[in-house]
Amino acid sequence: MARGIKDKVAILGMGCSKFGERWDKEADDLMVEAFEEALKDAGIEKNQIDAAWFSTAIEEQHVGKSGTPLAVALRLPQIAVTRVENFCASGTDAFRGAVYAVASGAADIALALGVEKLKDTGYGGLPQRGRGVLNSQWWANASAPGNFAQLAAAYRAKHGVSKEDLKRAIAHISVKSHDNGSRNPKAHLQNKVTMEQVLGAPIVAEPLGLFDCCGVSDGSACAIVTTPEIARSLGKTDIISVKALQLSVSNGVEAQHNSWDGSYFATARVASKKAYQEAGVTNPREEIDLIEVHDCFSVTELVTMEDIHISAEGRAIYDVMDGFYDADGKIPCQIDGGLKCFGHPIGASGMRMIYEMYLQLQGKAGPRQRKELPRLGLTHNLGGFPHQNVCSVSIVGRYEG
Amino acid sequence: MAKGILRYGAYVPMRRLQRKAMVAANSWFNGSLKSQGKGERAMANWDEDSVTMAVAAARDCLGDFDRDQLSAVHLASTTLPFADRLNAGIVAGALNLAEGVGGHDHSASQRAGLSALADALNAGGGPILVTAAEKRRTKAASPLELSSGDGAAALLVGEGDVIAELVAHATRTVDFVDHYRGDGVAYDYTWEERWIRDEGYNKIVPATLKDLFATAGVTGADIAHFVMPCTLAKVAGPIARKAGIAESALRDNLAMVCGDTGAAHALVMFAHALESAKAGELILVVAFGQGCDALLFRATDRIGAVTPARGVSGFLARRREETNYQKFLAFNDTIEMERGMRSELDKATALSSLYRNRNTITGFVGGKCNVCGTLQFPKTNICVNPNCNAFHSQEPQPFSDLEGRIMSYTADNLTYSADPPACYGMVQFDAGGRVMIDFTDVTPDDIDVGRKMDMVFRIKDYDGQRGFTRYFWKATPAADAAQQGG
Numbered sequence: 001m002a003r004g005i006k007d008k009v010a011i012l013g014m015g016c017s018k019f020g021e022r023w024d025k026e027a028d029d030l031m032v033e034a035f036e037e038a039l040k041d042a043g044i045e046k047n048q049i050d051a052a053w054f055s056t057a058i059e060e061q062h063v064g065k066s067g068t069p070l071a072v073a074l075r076l077p078q079i080a081v082t083r084v085e086n087f088c089a090s091g092t093d094a095f096r097g098a099v100y101a102v103a104s105g106a107a108d109i110a111l112a113l114g115v116e117k118l119k120d121t122g123y124g125g126l127p128q129r130g131r132g133v134l135n136s137q138w139w140a141n142a143s144a145p146g147n148f149a150q151l152a153a154a155y156r157a158k159h160g161v162s163k164e165d166l167k168r169a170i171a172h173i174s175v176k177s178h179d180n181g182s183r184n185p186k187a188h189l190q191n192k193v194t195m196e197q198v199l200g201a202p203i204v205a206e207p208l209g210l211f212d213c214c215g216v217s218d219g220s221a222c223a224i225v226t227t228p229e230i231a232r233s234l235g236k237t238d239i240i241s242v243k244a245l246q247l248s249v250s251n252g253v254e255a256q257h258n259s260w261d262g263s264y265f266a267t268a269r270v271a272s273k274k275a276y277q278e279a280g281v282t283n284p285r286e287e288i289d290l291i292e293v294h295d296c297f298s299v300t301e302l303v304t305m306e307d308i309h310i311s312a313e314g315r316a317i318y319d320v321m322d323g324f325y326d327a328d329g330k331i332p333c334q335i336d337g338g339l340k341c342f343g344h345p346i347g348a349s350g351m352r353m354i355y356e357m358y359l360q361l362q363g364k365a366g367p368r369q370r371k372e373l374p375r376l377g378l379t380h381n382l383g384g385f386p387h388q389n390v391c392s393v394s395i396v397g398r399y400e401g
Numbered sequence: 402m403a404k405g406i407l408r409y410g411a412y413v414p415m416r417r418l419q420r421k422a423m424v425a426a427n428s429w430f431n432g433s434l435k436s437q438g439k440g441e442r443a444m445a446n447w448d449e450d451s452v453t454m455a456v457a458a459a460r461d462c463l464g465d466f467d468r469d470q471l472s473a474v475h476l477a478s479t480t481l482p483f484a485d486r487l488n489a490g491i492v493a494g495a496l497n498l499a500e501g502v503g504g505h506d507h508s509a510s511q512r513a514g515l516s517a518l519a520d521a522l523n524a525g526g527g528p529i530l531v532t533a534a535e536k537r538r539t540k541a542a543s544p545l546e547l548s549s550g551d552g553a554a555a556l557l558v559g560e561g562d563v564i565a566e567l568v569a570h571a572t573r574t575v576d577f578v579d580h581y582r583g584d585g586v587a588y589d590y591t592w593e594e595r596w597i598r599d600e601g602y603n604k605i606v607p608a609t610l611k612d613l614f615a616t617a618g619v620t621g622a623d624i625a626h627f628v629m630p631c632t633l634a635k636v637a638g639p640i641a642r643k644a645g646i647a648e649s650a651l652r653d654n655l656a657m658v659c660g661d662t663g664a665a666h667a668l669v670m671f672a673h674a675l676e677s678a679k680a681g682e683l684i685l686v687v688a689f690g691q692g693c694d695a696l697l698f699r700a701t702d703r704i705g706a707v708t709p710a711r712g713v714s715g716f717l718a719r720r721r722e723e724t725n726y727q728k729f730l731a732f733n734d735t736i737e738m739e740r741g742m743r744s745e746l747d748k749a750t751a752l753s754s755l756y757r758n759r760n761t762i763t764g765f766v767g768g769k770c771n772v773c774g775t776l777q778f779p780k781t782n783i784c785v786n787p788n789c790n791a792f793h794s795q796e797p798q799p800f801s802d803l804e805g806r807i808m809s810y811t812a813d814n815l816t817y818s819a820d821p822p823a824c825y826g827m828v829q830f831d832a833g834g835r836v837m838i839d840f841t842d843v844t845p846d847d848i849d850v851g852r853k854m855d856m857v858f859r860i861k862d863y864d865g866q867r868g869f870t871r872y873f874w875k876a877t878p879a880a881d882a883a884q885q886g887g
Contacts, residue, residue: 121742123742130747133751134754134758137754137762138762138861140825146816150811153807153809157851203812203814204813206811206812255837256781256834387837
């Protein structure tokens, strides 16, 4: 395996807009909102940025293609801007571009910014969009919840779990995330919900009910990265560095080859394993303090606990019901409310996860701050469908170099 | 060499709309409908049309018959989805027939199905597949809405080991307009029943039968099975009686269990008769419509040696009662439903792409790696088997007849469907390969992991903006699993 980028790159500053139904804002308003916070946090001038990566997934809904929307919105000084689209993992992939630029020495200071302005469709849920000339002729008439819901059927069949037990476990996940979201002033959804509400909600795609699905939000998040040395020279002391960044992309095996059983994410298993290796983590259940995963649907979060090798296979339901992933559990998951409640402005989501880690690692997360200061955090950002997806895993932590 | 019928099959959609429900909805408007509330009519799913039903009947008929032997395929219907695109060509594509096959559409008369059969028999030569299907649109509260049914039949004709040989054929063409459907008009316009009976059936059919009997040298008393579709009262019986045909020979017109399948109905009833015909028996098949066709067959001692996969009886038994008349109106676009913004997605089809991928889309042909043997859909340049990944190694592999099982599934209330919830999932084939595919003819209660599924050719989308129907394959509970549904 390659040597990796552990501790080669530090996060100099981050920003995140309020997520939600931002009816009165355009995408560039949201970008500026996130950028101003990051710039202030980094303590640099805009003109010190060498290159930028810009993530947005459903660009036809708002800013359009290319790097120009970012360059224009922020009036960047005609530097390189690369637009990144990799389904719902676009945010982490933009971060990866900026981090790699710094790690390679091509840039001293790089910017990654993600944005999505989704609430101009006229209906709830993700915008309907074309799937391509050939795919549209044969792909199943599937929605996002319908694709992810199938994890439940396959997981139940594989592990002999009853419909009721699985439904209760995923309901616990949503109750937990709503509870966490209630302590996050930037979250889209800040209301608590009960098990009864979750279990009794209308079904969106069997067995996922309304509360098993994350919100569709407007929002933006951004990171400014540099080397730990430059961060120090700029006066930073509590430095947060990148320990690992891995991306795994389906090659059609899950969709076409009978070796995958539909109950897990093959890519998440690969990406997390590589990330632990890159970060030097040998026992994630003991070494990782905090996780933010791609809980687009409650069942995604459930199976991901196994795919990132924290719950043993078939044991996620028990860990979830035992409160292992609650805010006061051993490894809190979605302490900020997650996609479920913080919201899911697609291009920004991966960066939002890293933003939360960045705050928590520094003890700056306000009312939702984990008491025992975390040392190492993992983010998991997934795009696509269980049977064909891209999965990003990042590990960030306090710089001890 | 004897020419006649080599194989036969049929298709009747699973849903049976209860006439009681139709009459309950409409008798406030037309009180005379009250007496017609008995029985049920076959009701096509929203994703079925004359082409998909013809494909289903053809598959029922052909079984494991070597399709490369077919010399031509005929499709008869007055409800073809395309006015200018060879509809039989779509059937040929779905059946993966070789490009050397002939293709013919027959239309514009209720006897189109039987005329097509006569044409194919008269043409002689290699095995010819004759299909007929009908899915008529009818006005709400019309008698036709009650008497019609959706369905299809298929007959393989040729020379050699026939199960029923053609004895004689008589025909006549008379511009007797009992009803018509003008170009660009959705619904039939019908004249008075008494006139149709007295001046139409009662004069045109007996004259044709007289010619036929003279040619064949038989009398009405020799007929064992008299097939004549007609849902008007007091028509088929009296015609048979006057022709000297025994009352016991009169075949059930399936009005109570299926309804009149229009241009297909003579062939549907014929396929039904073939299920019970005995060697040596004479079968008389008559179809009326701007004249008349009458075909006389004699069952050979091969009758019974070849049976359809399901046949009329099998499909009639694959039945689910439908009491929601509103759903029937919605499926047939008789009323305008609020489909919601999610239905507004542009469904344009790139014809060049469809043509390039016709084997994949219409034929459901994937690949089989000639290095490791792995089946995969769609066919690609590099084998999907992670332990193989051979380049350019895949031979064409049809998937339509493979046994598959559900690996994962959902019932989706969010995505737009004409019949929510949209059910779909990953179907894994026992022989290898898998596909994330729409399910049809299911309710959420029918599906579970491991359930055996059959592949059926259906409408994928209708592009209303451009009038284009696109087709693909869907999964439906397999023959032995279908009965479990409620």
